[in-house]
Amino acid sequence: MKIFIMGLSPYARNRGVAAITSVLLVNLIRAFPNAEIVMWGGYPEPPLHSPTSLYYKILRERKRTKIKVFHEPWERMAYSFRHQINRTFLQLIYAFTKISKDCITAEILDSDIVLSFNYGDCFSDLHGIFRDIIVILRNYIPIFANKKLVFGPQTIGPFRYKAAKYLAINILNSSKIKYVLPRELMSVIFLMKYLKDNKKIVFCPDLAFLLEPSYDSLTEIPSQAFEKGYIVTAFDPHMMGSISDYSKVVKILAQALGDFIKITGKYVVFIPEATTPAGLDCMKVAEDVKRLLPSKITDSIIVLKDKHTAEELKGLINYSELVISTFTHALITGLSCGVPVIGISYNVPKMRQILSLFDMENNVLKPSDVYASPDNLVKKAMDLTKNSDLRYNLQMKAEKVKHIIEKQFISILFDMRSL
Template sequence: MSHQKKQITIGLLWHSVSSDNLGVGALTESQIAICQAAARTADVEVRYIIFGTAGGKNYLPKDVHIIIGSRISIKQMIKGQSAFLKELEACDFVLDIGEGDSFADIYGIKRYLFLIVSKLAVLFKGKPLILSPQTIGPFDYWFTRWIATFVMKRCKRVFARDGLSSAYLLRCGVVDNADEVVDVAFRLPFTQSKHGESNKVHIGLNVSGLLYSGGYTENNQFGLTLNYQALIQDLIQYWTIDPNNQVWLIPHVIPDDLPVEDDRKAIAQLALVFPTVKAAPSFNSPSEAKSFISGMDFVTGARMHACIAAFSSGVAVVPLAYSRKFNGLFSSLNYAWVADGKVTDTQTAFSKIIDGFNQRAALKKEIEFGNQIAHARLQTYENYLVTCMRAV
């Protein structure tokens, strides 16, 4: 007689299996992988309802029961016509990952309102709300910080993905239900790859179209203290002088309808100037991107999840930070090889990246220890999910 497993429904808030931002997709793929592992331990079957932004991709994992939830509309909620609210009623609990770093007010009040109202909706429906590992804040206005703190204190659990976010939670008075783990993308599945000639040194340069454009305002929106375009060009110039190097330009945000953010647009411009570089393909999924990155000998980049893909697959990497999320995450893994684009000038960042490239064997050893920390922290998160599943 076959064993009948208990079936539960988990809402995945601010996740996506179609986003053109492969960082958001990496969080979703990884979250589902962790949940599936927890479900096996808890001996339950899970159905997922995904609520979040949509894009032009489709990387639905196989053999997983997933429903794409309705669009989150504040206007429909006010009118009492929200399908999102009705679908929440089917969830046993909700995991909200906030697209990694969107639970803040630095991206504007409109975006903040969507994030906060959706959380309030979950609490209004009486569903346990768990903030999955993410960057918390900053909230620069007193009223955004007050509302965010009000919500977080009423969550079942709040998981920070780095030490800076943990410290921020402490300053907000969110203590009793808070914990620090690490970004779930350290568990993103991948297939180890190799690229062409084994006698070449394969260098992956993840180019951020957003930073190359100067941000959404196209006027150094993120307050970089360096010249990003000049840094990228200087690195390519340096590496391509040596015929033993093969430089790959790697995109990680690939929207067809938002050219200012499209990494491929910046890569195409650079490929015209530097004809010996190779452009990586437009990946169909975050796992495909990570698999490609795993074949590099060295990586640098300003898309955090491209850097996590390198780190978690054992590739020497020097991330280029444009916000505190980089510094907080990698310092929590005792990894100091980060070039800070909001503190250093162009030459200092260039030197840090080249030093990391030249010491890549030593970096790999540090990364090995860092991955052990990440694995242990994500096991803590997975164990918590097992407890939640068994409690349903």
């Protein structure tokens, strides 16, 4: 059997994507030990490492499974919208006419099942209408190629644009779609309203909850941090405001984290949750925040290098007392370990829905809330780190969520054998 996966890559610099890729590959190989797996992700191959370490472990342990990865050079990812849309339409024509002139289309035509993860959540309009429409249109390629299609766990809605909503409903109602796995209840409600066949809908939280941790990165954490305790942070500069406000954002974060360190004596660890060759990422935020703090406080700031895998970051988060992040998957990692979290996001419905599985939906702050009063962030962080009963309750809920995912997703993988 040949399985084609759209939207994931073992070369992803976003550790959330890397975590999903690891979990998916592990379980695919268990369900289809002799399968050939082809992956098409829009991520370039890093020169020295892969954030998905399990990818290499799988290749070593499972010689029978063939895994092929198509990745884009970084320059090509920056191509114009016109180039991307032209390429997508050519692929649609090749799929419809069954002409194997394009390497991606040829692999899809040769596959038995297609799994679509949509480069994240293209059905929730996170990246702008033009980018989303391109990614949504790519889901027509396997449909035109007459292939069975399964949508992996992702957010579906809310929609800002009617065009994206129309395309999503049209795709998801195709007879070629066998399963749609929404990861939040708001997505379930949307699908129940618009899908003609509700049997396709299977609620399944994010696969990253199942990622196995590794503890190799703990050697970078000084013993004093374990004694006094530490929190984990990761901030996307693009999610905290416009780039013109970057200096203001960094100053506010430095003020809030500096006050937290002074009051509690705890350490703050910045992790490389998502990095880019362009450089304006969570690691730049970390360095700039550290630069603004007094020297007597900077000893309590730890900035990890961009070499750690998704599994290693989960191991580090597992020993932390709190996760504060603009990245949804950093929060998911914290919740899966039973660690309390604080999310900062403009896209409150999506993040709040994920946190609602753990009754933590009120822990999502808008950037404007943090700007107006950094003390709000400090107070909330202190309250969560002091609550010893909270972690136990979160760990119990994490086990229940993991059980739901294992039951739903694993059963679907085995059902795919008969599709």
